[in-house]
Every structure is written in C-alpha cells, then in structure tokens.
Amino acid sequence: MQLKSIDDKRARFRAKYKGLFFNSYLNGLLVCIILSGFVYCSALNIHWDLRLTILLPLGFLFSDAAMYLAHRYQQHKKVKFQEAVFEMHTFWHHGMFTNEKMHVKSTQDMNMVILPFFVHALVLGGVYLPVALLGSHLQLDVGWILLFSVAIHSMWYEFIHTIAHLENPPVFKNLANHHKEHHNPKNMGSVNFGIATTLFDRVFGTRFISSE
Numbered sequence: 001m002q003l004k005s006i007d008d009k010r011a012r013f014r015a016k017y018k019g020l021f022f023n024s025y026l027n028g029l030l031v032c033i034i035l036s037g038f039v040y041c042s043a044l045n046i047h048w049d050l051r052l053t054i055l056l057p058l059g060f061l062f063s064d065a066a067m068y069l070a071h072r073y074q075q076h077k078k079v080k081f082q083e084a085v086f087e088m089h090t091f092w093h094h095g096m097f098t099n100e101k102m103h104v105k106s107t108q109d110m111n112m113v114i115l116p117f118f119v120h121a122l123v124l125g126g127v128y129l130p131v132a133l134l135g136s137h138l139q140l141d142v143g144w145i146l147l148f149s150v151a152i153h154s155m156w157y158e159f160i161h162t163i164a165h166l167e168n169p170p171v172f173k174n175l176a177n178h179h180k181e182h183h184n185p186k187n188m189g190s191v192n193f194g195i196a197t198t199l200f201d202r203v204f205g206t207r208f209i210s211s212e
Contacts, residue, residue: 024107024108024109024110024111024114025107027110027111027114027116027117028110028114030117031114031115031117031120031158034117034120034121034124035120035124035151035154035155035158038124038125038129038147038148038151039148039151039152039155041147042132042144042145042147042148042151043148045132045136045141045144046141046144046145046148047141052141052145055142055145055149056145056148056149057149058149059145059146059148059149059150059153060149060152060153061199062146062149062150063149063150063153063154064153064194064196064197064199064200065200066150067153067157067194067195067196068193068194068200068201068204069200071089071193071194071195072193072206074086075089075090076089076090076188076189076193077189090188090189092112093112093113094183094185094188096109096112097112097165097183098183098184098185099180099181099183099184099185102164102165102180102183103165103166103167103168104165104166109165110162113161113162113165114158114161114162115158120154123150124147124150124151124154128143128146128147128150129147131143131146131147132144132146132147153196156196157195157196160172160175160176160179160195160196161179161195163175163176164176164179164180164195174198175195175196175197175198177210178192178194178198178201178207178209179192179195181208181209181210187208190206191206191207191208192206192207192208193206194207
C-alpha cells in the first residue's frame with residue numbers, strides 16, 4: 001500500500017517501533033552524565049602543560065575521523081555481525097527523518113536523534129578508558145588526553161545533531177543544512193557523512209551542497 005505522505009510514513013514508523021523506544025528524557029540525562037563524567041575523570045588525570053594541550057585538537061580530529069568512517073562504512077553499509085547498527089541508522093533514523101521532514105515533532109522523537117546512552121558508555125568505557133589506564137600505567141597522559149578529546153567531540157556531535165533536527169535551527173545553520181542534505185533519500189548513502197564538522201567530507205570528496 002502506497003503511503004500518502006511523509007507524515008503518514010512517520011506516523012506508521014512511530015507506531016511500529018513505539019515499544020522499542022527508551023524514555024527520551026532519561027536517555028538524554030544519562031548521555032549528559034556519561035559524557036560529562038568522562039570529561040571530568042580524564043581532566044583530573046591529565047598533568048596539564050602546553051605541550052599536552054597541543055594534542056587536544058589532534059584528539060578531536062581523530063574522533064571526528066572515527067565518527068565519519070563509522071557513519072559512512074558501518075551505519076550505511078551492511079557489515080557482517082553489525083547488521084543491527086545498519087538497520088537502526090539507515091532504516092530507523094532515516095525512516096523517521098528525511099530532508100523534507102527533518103525536525104522532531106515530539107520529545108520522544110529524540111530517541112531517533114541522540115545516541116543511546118549505552119553506546120557512549122561502551123565506546124568510551126570499553127575502548128578509550130583502557131587505553132587511558134594503560135598509558136597511565138606507563139606514566140603517559142596521552143591516553144587521558146585522547147579520552148578527554150573524544151568525550152568533548154561526542155558532546156559536540158550530539159549538540160550539532162540535535163540542532164540539525166530542529167524545525168528552525170537557531171545556530172550553526174550551515175552544519176544543519178549539511179546534515180539535511182544527507183537525509184535526502186537519494187543522497188544518504190553517498191554524501192555528507194560528517195555531522196560535527198564537514199572536514200572529512202571535504203577531505204574524502206563526499207561533501208555535497210544543494211544548488212536549490
């Protein structure tokens with residue numbers, strides 16, 4: 001049966017996945033606590049000096065590159081043993097939002113915008129925290145700086161992604177439009193995979209600006 005409009009599609013999508021949605025307020029709160037906690041914990045363990053501070057933007061760029069690659073090659077391509085990630089992003093997130101209907105219509109829709117809290121906990125706690133602890137054991141602060149940078153980048157990512165899914169983004173309109181074009185069903189698998197920045201879309205030639 002052909003759907004009459006995008007609104008019909010979104011309504012049916014909400015009805016289908018309603019039982020799988022986690023409380024959006026609680027998820028948002030837990031994401032804030034987890035990210036803030038990792039920023040605070042890592043900051044306490046860094047012996048700050050100018051040389052180490054210079055490493056912060058490198059850590060941010062590393063995180064941005066990792067997000068770009070994960071978005072492009074994990075979330076938009078079906079990878080063995082990670083099919084659920086592909087389905088949640090390509091079918092759920094892009095099923096809820098298209099370039100014609102980008103904005104959230106209720107707080108519950110934020111479950112399709114903000115990443116689940118356990119994703120941040122697993123990535124930061126399961127990948128970067130062990131690196132920081134190993135570095136600390138070797139009396140190196142590089143791991144803590146990496147953890148700090150990735151947590152800051154994750155905050156920025158969530159902020160920009162939320163802005164992009166508002167009906168009328170109040171700030172960072174260029175980044176919001178960049179992400180909006182990614183939600184064009186014709187383009188979503190090939191352009192504008194960067195969300196926090198457009199840097200790696202420029203580097204890899206996947207940046208697209210609509211002529212409209």
